[in-house]
Amino acid sequence: MGSLKFYRGPEENNSDSHKANPLDPEEFRRQGHIMIDFIADYYKNIEEYPVQSQVQPGYLRKRLPESAPYHPEAIETILRDVHDHIVPGITHWQSPSYFAYFPSSGSIAGFLGEMLSSGFNVVGFNWMSSPAATELESIVMDWLGDMLQLPKSFLFSGNGGGVLQGTTCEAIVCTIVAARDQMLSRIGRDNIGRLVVYGSDQTHCAVQKASQIVGINPNNIRAIKTTRSTEFALSPELLRSTICSDIEDGLVPLFLCATVGTTSTTAIDPLGALCDVAKDYGMWVHVDAAYAGSACICPEFRHFINGVEGANSFSFNAHKWFFATLDCCCLWVKNPSALVNSLSTNPEYLRNKASDSMQVVDYKDWQIALSRRFRALKLWLVLRSYGVANLRNFIRDHVKMAKVFERLVGMDERFDIVVPRNFAMVCFRISPSALRKAPSDYDDENGIINNVNRKLLEAINASGNVYMTHSVVGGMYLLRCAIGATLTERKHIIMAWKVVQEHANAILSEYK
């Protein structure tokens, strides 16, 4: 951060700053420009930092004072501390060499949208409290639903509707609660302990957590086994047999979470067939496309959500791979009144003519919290700043780069691609065959090869040059290279593979 020396000047602003109103427009302007330059410089120099933070637990408490300052401090002083003490503890999700978890894709438009949102700083719990916040949200959710070719029944124009939540976890809590209350109103509240939630062993942990939060008995959360032979997709036959067995045991099937693009391997559950099974038992189906939903704005990837028309709700995270900064989960439901019936509250202090008229959406009744940020602004800015054409191009570029990485892995016979690539993530590992000359030299081949891959991941992450993470599927430890950081270019992919190879050379030499 070359220009940071600028911030090391004398703290001449200390004495003045506390006299002004803390929202004084000219002081806002002055400090705002300083911060813009700070962050622009951060992006400019981001490749200077180790991608994964290399600090040790407790590093920061040693560096900061024990209590808050009594007197005000200048922004220049604070930014110096951000540089000296915070940045070393940051894992740089915006680095072009960040390939861990799923991306947290930032963009100028997403960032500016957040700025506008915190600038207006409205609390749009109901229409009345800031009509633009509600109306823009409904509009962009319809726009986005169109871009994804969601069935009309999910859009406001088709009597469904979309809402922006913080995260998929929240979206799943809300949909399970809606499903739960619909079911309990039919079978009686005392039966809450009989309700069952279904997913696969690849379903995101959010479903287990959400189920527990809403009072589903933890014994009634099914993680149906998947296998490599079906690329870790949930089997409709296994779903049906699990449901039948639960019904025989006196339980009540409630909710299925089907996933398009699982976290471990971007596996695709077969939506159509799963929805058919669920329909036979009157279950609510939620489609979690947290990561992969973004890709479905490209016609060539849209088929991955074929069958969504049979689901009750659908969500994806615009903060993952859609250039909206954290947090921004897009949720559509076919039947908004199911949400509203479960989540509405109408205290006197929020009563107003617009709500009483029933002509407006009050989003407080579509989510957990009362207060809500004006998140639609950033989605609107992303859609308009880039347009459908470029958003598709950005996603396609990431997929192309993933293909490059996949090809590089494929050319090195010491490595396996663990599952076929669907989007912009490549799952790979050092192959067992790379280890040995004779096939039976090791007792626990799987344990050993998993250890070798674990060592490989630790070594590449400790280098600071790239950051990837892992998963274990079907007993196999694998490395995940998830491409989607906004600044990533082809050269970073080539470099990442070089880093992997260099560390693989070193590790494999121990086993030869």
Next chain:
Amino acid sequence: MGSLKFYRGPEENNSDSHKANPLDPEEFRRQGHIMIDFIADYYKNIEEYPVQSQVQPGYLRKRLPESAPYHPEAIETILRDVHDHIVPGITHWQSPSYFAYFPSSGSIAGFLGEMLSSGFNVVGFNWMSSPAATELESIVMDWLGDMLQLPKSFLFSGNGGGVLQGTTCEAIVCTIVAARDQMLSRIGRDNIGRLVVYGSDQTHCAVQKASQIVGINPNNIRAIKTTRSTEFALSPELLRSTICSDIEDGLVPLFLCATVGTTSTTAIDPLGALCDVAKDYGMWVHVDAAYAGSACICPEFRHFINGVEGANSFSFNAHKWFFATLDCCCLWVKNPSALVNSLSTNPEYLRNKASDSMQVVDYKDWQIALSRRFRALKLWLVLRSYGVANLRNFIRDHVKMAKVFERLVGMDERFDIVVPRNFAMVCFRISPSALRKAPSDYDDENGIINNVNRKLLEAINASGNVYMTHSVVGGMYLLRCAIGATLTERKHIIMAWKVVQEHANAILSEYK
């Protein structure tokens, strides 16, 4: 927004903007500076707008296109549309004449903290994913706990700990879930239908909603009646008798939400006595000081949370009256492992050495969602930019202004102060005695006076000069003047009272 004409230039940037990387540092800098000036101008000109938006339902759909643009648009074009189409639909929570609900107090420091947070755009679900995000949060929560003189048992330094959530609703969901699972592990999961949650009829609707979300039977949520004679505080005696009656009915007392600063009138529940009752029945006590908690950093207001040492958890919203922008709820618990036991998930793809070492906090296990923003930055910036001294002064200034408003109301004999003012909110109404010459001219005096006050509120809000909201307590319709918008000065208070008087003159003339 005088300088906005600038944005009406030709859209010459259209053709270039889509070629650049959407996070290009120099383009970020250019657009960032434009946005800073846009928002600074917004604050400068904020008094030109009606405080409460005057648009009609559906106004925005008529003005925006039916679908997202295919081609990119320039930021200048978008900002022109923000000015022309979004701003009219904004209710200006940052206006100095905003006195509705509770404040959503912005500040330069809070805004800059949000910028930094979306600039880094890290997803700090566990320590590993960005150590600074976790460590700074733990540190500022201890700082802030010290400022509030919370008992050491709520701080990390005393084996408790603090966490930043989005809103109080989320904090209450998390604490009820923790309490519920602790209780059910003792009495068996089948007893979820017997659990009872307690509050008063003044408790925020978040408690009812959270209870329903986590599976408490809606019949088992108690809103114990309060009266004007005790200033709408929850009576420990009534709490005890309600609990006893529930126990006789075979129910199980679980959770009490006590409030310091209720939404309708800023009433104060007597924490010490309530905690004593709850303790007798092994209940979890949460203290909701969403609005008033901020004031307790001033020694002269700290007594309002006396007795908090008997509670299990405490929360306040730093986005209300503590100069952090939305959203930022500060929650402390004495027993973090109760939260973690209920809310933790440990999928393989999140496993890492730091978590396995048990030496770090993984905040994902303290909240509903997995993903989480780096909210600690804005709180840290607020604490450092203003220091304890000025934060106290800002709050004291608001309380002083509320006293001014209270005095003005008190000098006009047509008005009543409905309850004594505790903080910076004044509850007032046109008095029944202002209506008539003889006492018994009206059949339904209460209905009529309520209607008069409703008309008054509608008239002053329709003027666009100020925005206040209402509540109804003990059958009385009252107007709430909540002072705390950052830009509010003494002159705005004087003006607000003038607006109230003018409209009261007009309305009362009809009844003379």
